[in-house]
Amino acid sequence: MITIKNLHKSYKMGHNSLHVLKGLDFTINDGELVSIMGSSGSGKSTLLNILGLLDNYDEGEFHLDDLLIRNLNETKAAQYRNKYFGFVFQSFNLITFKNAQENVALPLYYQGINRKKRNKIALEYLDKVGLADWAHHLPSELSGGQKQRVAIARALVTNPKVILADEPTGALDSKTSYDVMQILKDINNLGISVIIVTHEHDIAEMTDRVINLRDGQIVDPEEATKTPSYV
Amino acid sequence: MFDLDRWQEIIHTLKSNKLRTFLTAFGVFWGIFMLTVMLGAGTGLQNGIYRNMGDFSTNSAFMWTQKTSEPYRGFDAGRRWNFKNGDTKAILDNVPGIELLAPRVQGWGGSGATNAVYKDNTGSFSIYGDVPAWNLIDPLTITDGRFINQMDLNRRRKIAVIGQRVKEVLFDKGEDPLNKHIQINGVYFTVVGVFKSKKTGGQADNENQNVHIPFTTIQQIYNYGDIVGWYALTSHKSTSVSEVTKEVIALIKRRHDIAPHDDQAIGHFNVEEEFNKMNNLFIGINGLIWIVGIGTLLAGVIGVSNIMLVVVRERTKEIGIRRAIGAKPIKITSQIVMESLVLTALSGWLGLVFGVGLIELINTAMGGGGDFFYNPTVDFNIAVTALTILVLSGTFAGMIPARRALKIRPIEALRTE
Numbered sequence: 001m002i003t004i005k006n007l008h009k010s011y012k013m014g015h016n017s018l019h020v021l022k023g024l025d026f027t028i029n030d031g032e033l034v035s036i037m038g039s040s041g042s043g044k045s046t047l048l049n050i051l052g053l054l055d056n057y058d059e060g061e062f063h064l065d066d067l068l069i070r071n072l073n074e075t076k077a078a079q080y081r082n083k084y085f086g087f088v089f090q091s092f093n094l095i096t097f098k099n100a101q102e103n104v105a106l107p108l109y110y111q112g113i114n115r116k117k118r119n120k121i122a123l124e125y126l127d128k129v130g131l132a133d134w135a136h137h138l139p140s141e142l143s144g145g146q147k148q149r150v151a152i153a154r155a156l157v158t159n160p161k162v163i164l165a166d167e168p169t170g171a172l173d174s175k176t177s178y179d180v181m182q183i184l185k186d187i188n189n190l191g192i193s194v195i196i197v198t199h200e201h202d203i204a205e206m207t208d209r210v211i212n213l214r215d216g217q218i219v220d221p222e223e224a225t226k227t228p229s230y231v
Numbered sequence: 232m233f234d235l236d237r238w239q240e241i242i243h244t245l246k247s248n249k250l251r252t253f254l255t256a257f258g259v260f261w262g263i264f265m266l267t268v269m270l271g272a273g274t275g276l277q278n279g280i281y282r283n284m285g286d287f288s289t290n291s292a293f294m295w296t297q298k299t300s301e302p303y304r305g306f307d308a309g310r311r312w313n314f315k316n317g318d319t320k321a322i323l324d325n326v327p328g329i330e331l332l333a334p335r336v337q338g339w340g341g342s343g344a345t346n347a348v349y350k351d352n353t354g355s356f357s358i359y360g361d362v363p364a365w366n367l368i369d370p371l372t373i374t375d376g377r378f379i380n381q382m383d384l385n386r387r388r389k390i391a392v393i394g395q396r397v398k399e400v401l402f403d404k405g406e407d408p409l410n411k412h413i414q415i416n417g418v419y420f421t422v423v424g425v426f427k428s429k430k431t432g433g434q435a436d437n438e439n440q441n442v443h444i445p446f447t448t449i450q451q452i453y454n455y456g457d458i459v460g461w462y463a464l465t466s467h468k469s470t471s472v473s474e475v476t477k478e479v480i481a482l483i484k485r486r487h488d489i490a491p492h493d494d495q496a497i498g499h500f501n502v503e504e505e506f507n508k509m510n511n512l513f514i515g516i517n518g519l520i521w522i523v524g525i526g527t528l529l530a531g532v533i534g535v536s537n538i539m540l541v542v543v544r545e546r547t548k549e550i551g552i553r554r555a556i557g558a559k560p561i562k563i564t565s566q567i568v569m570e571s572l573v574l575t576a577l578s579g580w581l582g583l584v585f586g587v588g589l590i591e592l593i594n595t596a597m598g599g600g601g602d603f604f605y606n607p608t609v610d611f612n613i614a615v616t617a618l619t620i621l622v623l624s625g626t627f628a629g630m631i632p633a634r635r636a637l638k639i640r641p642i643e644a645l646r647t648e
Contacts, residue, residue, distance in 0.1 A: 082557025097247030107556040
């Protein structure tokens, strides 16, 4: 599904160059539930940007379904993004002035699906996350857990191959976190790959495999756990 | 091309952000509204002033005799003199730039002294001896009958063309004045025509109490001999009336032994000069309107740009979300541009409608205009051009930040709380 070989990425900051990703190699198979763990500054959000086709990389290779992703223009990237990926964010990122159903239907709008059909599909997906009764509520009228479930429905609505979840439980209490993780697991059981970026160990432990990231490199779990948390 | 979903998206976004929509709309509305009202008021003022002048030929001039101020060829300074019938012929023969020449002379009476009688009614009116050309230089509206013609002059007919006010004073209501005989300074005249002034206000009131009788008749009846009171003339369109006046004055001076540099001997008044002064005044007023108008427009544009900047800033996150779920860049920019286009066009149009409405209201309230304000109109092309400029600059102003917003990496935008 996703193959990364010797991936490098640096950011230019004036005269200095910040080397963020220093040669990553990993593979994520179809239907895997993987977590990417690391403290802040480890490069996990940069990696997520690249995986989600929201940023370009400098060196190495990124294959998505045998497709080499390299220097895509924004239009092409948007197309792939819509086709392959569903995003779930820490802060839910629902559009505040659209109700739950409209939020879920938005990716379908960008696919050019007509209103009636996309609203019907959106309602089906809201039903799957147990929020069919809340379809006409604005995000401000929903609880954190409900918002995240709407966001998950939105990520699923295009029937993507991969769900990219950026700290999906970061803004939730532990009980709701477990609920959300359960939903993500259920999605994974349907054969969709789920990549969760997190810094919480208990969340990472619920996944099939953990990729530990430190200072732009993949490290083995023992080494990662040895790192004192105050660093 | 018409995409219902897209329109629903636009209307939805505008409706969901009422304050933002209102502020942007108001900036545009106000700019166009002010410009419309100012332009309308400007033309209203201009129309009002010009209408005061009636159909008065703008290429016309008047000249009259005054005491000489220099001794010349044996004559003392301070001599009184008169134009003569011979001058009329000489001017027409020697000054090719003349289009119309009307010698005029005034009869006695008027200014309060009774000089006109019909049956039991009496009045005090201004009596003028005129030729047909006068009605072409300063036209009147003939409501009944006719004006003086050449035959009247040739035969020295005792006929009169009377003003509206004269008719009202001398004749009973409903009585037809045509072919009735009125007495002017003891002589009977047949009324052959009634007229109404084309001017407005006080000038019209003055004109409406005039009586015109043939020039030759008045010269004989009042025993003027061949004296001409004063001249009214117009120049051909190709020549300036000021030039023609100069030539006529030079000719008259030669004929009456007046020193060539005696500027006092012939008084003259030139409508062209007055008209030019007025034109310059309006060029000035219009210039001012445009300076203020462009200023207002600029303020509107800056307002719209500012709000668009804020809007895009505020929407960075929304744009990030839309991108993350697969919106193509063109979809996002066109969405923002369409939103501002719809908003500015609609509110600009409203500004135009309200501006024109207010102008019309003023017009109606003034009962079709007073002495200085008449028929205020807005040049539609100018208004639409202004609107287009505003809409385009608003759109352009929205595009720059929209493009910048596209450059931000969505994850960063989405992570900031």
